[in-house]
Amino acid sequence: MIDELQKRSELRRKAILTERQQQKQIQESNKNPEENAELFTKNFNEQIKLIEEAVSKKETFLNSTLKLKTGYLNNIDSEIKKLITLLSESTLFIPRYDQQTSQRKIESFIEIHQNLRSELIPKKRFKFKSRKKLPTRSQKNGKQTEFGKEKEKEKEKEKEKEEEKEKKEKTNQTKKNKSTNNDGNNENSISFKDLTNEQKLLNREQCLDRDIFLSNLKNCKLSIPVLLSSLKIDRIYDSVICVGPVKGSIHLESCENCVFFLASQQIRIHDANNCKFYLYASSSPIIETSSNVGFSPYNFSYPNLKNDLLECNFDKSSNQWDNVKDFNWLRSSKSPNWYIIDEKKRESKIIEK
Template sequence: MEGETATSPPTDLSNPTKPLDHSLQKRHQAMLDRLSNRHQTLTKSSSSSSATESTAAFLSKLSDSRHSIEFQLSESSKLAATDIKLLKSHLVDISSSISALEQLVAENSYLLPSYELRSSLKAVSELKQSLDSLNAELVPKKKFSFKNKSTSKSSLSEPKETEITKPEVPKPAFAIRDLPGIRNKENGILTKNFRSSETGEFILSDLDSCEVRLIGCVNAFFINRLRNCRVYAGPVMGSILIEEVENCVFVLASHQIRIHYAKGSDFYLRVRSRPIIEDCEGVRFAPYRLSYEGIEDDMRKAGLGKDTGNWSNVDDFKWLRAVQSPNWSVLPESERVGVIELKDLGSMSGAS
């Protein structure tokens, strides 16, 4: 009959030729629905279990590291009363531990839910503030004094209180790690094709007035101390960390991008999560504008095949008011560059 399904109604097991009555059919269908829903739930749970386990392992490690650093901070006051040199060394060690923790958060950021990422970054920021407060409170400031030009040998051999200075806080761990990359260049065109030689992590550091062209994918990308540079890069499968850049243009794609101490720079982005800025000024954002042969395949490989539009959803972690931060803006269309076309770059040029 028209409108009926092709399947036969369930039958009575004691009499297979006799269909079940209507109420039994309903109970039979409800049982099938429950089994189907349970199967879907178990399948979904299985597919997400590995990601959940990774997040849980990271949060456990973060908690252990944070408690260790907090204990080190609490011990600082005891050293201030006994040995100022030991205190300075102790504070430098704490700073290194905080930098290592910050690096851990960056490397796992693309695995973390937005809430966990925010909480982790806030925890690191609070540790930094605590360390800064201890430095200001416990380490004596250098005293100003006029020095006599004629200094005796004995006075040269004896350290004076006036020579004690606040220990310099080390740069973040990624800035000093021994990663493959391009460093200490000026006025050059620097290229790298990651397809010709696989690279897990890559760094650009201490560049001035350079143009950098990168084709292919990497797992993580670090950018540190660039001035007057142009950086055009294929997709990054994990995170990008940028620090201390000025008057630069970046064309970047990644799952998560964090920008620290940037001034007067433009960012053309494709990013899965909201870009994060901190201690920035005069930075502008626009959509990704890079093209080269095979970039669509690289985007799919990195999980960035679709533009989420997050390039304009910027979080300023140092701006807590309800109105938009004055430190960033959307780049006007009339001022945006056209699509940048990169050709096959061959092997690396200018790397260290």
Template structure:
């Protein structure tokens, strides 16, 4: 899927709107690049401001586009063919999903209040879509949430296209706070009262990590035989090269690259993504500590969507389920993990 182009065809009017939307995003991108090239002082504060400004412009444009499509579909529903209505709802749903992923992918540099505000706007759009679909398709309500189905495998195929906007290689994590190069240690960190925007776990072997409170983004690199328990992440979690690990994570978006023989206990708003991975298993989030309910609410993750069980394997392009991941049998799952107040 293309995060810049939420509409994938349709009528001549839809195609015209699509072109207009695409051209507008191109102009915004060109304007942003011009501002960067004209400014010789590329300090971190300036860069952060430019990135935030560019994101907000892009987010606002996409939000207006989605709201416009919802209005158009509502007004034209009486003359629309039922198949066109369903197609329109699906297109709007895809656009909202792309907007949510856009927030997650850029959350590492955004101020926390901008992340929360953007996610609230996305939630409002989802609610508007649910109301609209209830009005237009009352017999079989359209749902924004992804649900697995063995009867319509073809509807899932577009969802396994690789997006261009969550590449870990583009995320500047080298200077972020974190735990690095540890062996056989218990590592504890609370983010309450902290201004930390992103946190990194890197080159850990046989460690137990306990993180409480909320953080904007979390990066995990080269972990072996580790247990990681984390409070809610407001934006995204990016994981690269983990083996024989147990990871308990809550986030809006989770992308996993090169994982082997590891178990993931997740609460996640969008479908987890795996790449170059095998022997990975998934189960629901099972962490508890004092104040976690408020942390989940702050991060917009208080609702259990069961997306943890709808995994996308980006290197498995067939309609049948990938053999690289599975649901962790209930009898093999961890009991609820409770962290003490010292965490």
């Protein structure tokens, strides 16, 4: 009995020490939001791999016992909950786009888990036993009045109307949810999509302090010499994009053979190949699954640039354009996926009016 109490006391002591260490790590990581965001991405991706590995073992449980199937499903459910907890504890220091992407990934895993449960432990179909209808008083007497028939018809019509109303409400809610999640679909957003061989110079009245979404542009030249709220770039090819300072974050994905002039507090680059980036970045630019990408200081100029930089509290002396972090290169040596553009080969873009 005494040994058992000592064991419990020791376990309790170790749990308290572990919790204190975790709290200390969280406090230390909060001192540097950039490192915290990198740590979140690393841990989130590792957790995703664990879940994907577990899901891939489905075949081995198809013909196993109910107990083994239940344990397998519970294990996946537990790993998904860890993913949810990790995201909820990190929302203060990761960009909004990353939050939405991570949330969609979690939702996909939840759906996969539900499908696995349906496949491994299908529910038995429930059937209602047929009951004989109790005869109404009018039927007992062998007479059913026309008034009673009309009443029943009215009730059926009302029921059909209620069901139709519920369907419409569900459909409207689904459409509303979809529109909320779509990029460039709110009142403060402007989208430029599906353009080829276009040249555009946008003015302050069109874009000042707006959310900009650029998607599927080919062989285009686009200049936005104005302060923006946020910027998302997706599927841009053989193009030149020049943008004024961005108050929020910039997220770029799936671009090839392009030149970008960008300024922001945080810049995330995914799936970029053979591109050049002229940057102002308050924190380290982050690249992932990218190759042959070059970096140089921000070299885009227009009449109101100084005021726009001041409004964002951007200080050119603290530009971290060359402190690039490659999430696919975890070694201490420099990543081979990016390079610094030679000074003699650097470009500049100037808008005088």
